Amino acid sequence: MSLASAHAFLADKAPDLDILELETSTATVEQAAHAHGVAPGQIAKTLALRIGERDILVVAGGDRRLDNRKLREAFGGKAKMLDAERVLAVTGHPGGGVCPFGLATALPVYCDVSLRHFDDVLPAAGTHKIAVRLSSERLASLTEAEWVDVCQALA
Secondary structure, rough: HHHHHHHHHHHHHHHHHHHHEEEOOOOOHHHHHHHOOOOOOEEEEEEEEEEEEEEEEEEEEEEEEEEHHHHHHHHHOOOEOOOHHHHHHHHOOOOOOOOOOOOOOOEEEEEHHHHHHHEEEEEOOOOOEEEEEEEEEHHHHHOOOOOEEEEOOOO
């Protein structure tokens, strides 16, 4: 379902975007950056979190990590990463291919401001070998995301 739902979403909302399918895995930021020939910060990683009683997605630059203090301030509670089973259940996407497109359930999507550092970013598109390239503003618009500042640079 993951690949099909992501592709259906993109075909409907952004038919002009090219789906980039690679032979090699892009499951990690390092693998994806190398495979696409871009900086790690251009890899738009999608993180599935639970805050209180709700699940959310945060899309952030691959060169960033979540900042617990900023998360608490932005969302009013402590954030926990969802386990792989819950991620698949609520997004319909497997680990390494989680993206904000074609979700199994309606989830709020938030884009971290770290994505604005680049002209274009590459989120996964349903599997660990498929991505799309688009501007961060278009990513936020397509996913109806709200901009937040919840990350810090990797040490």
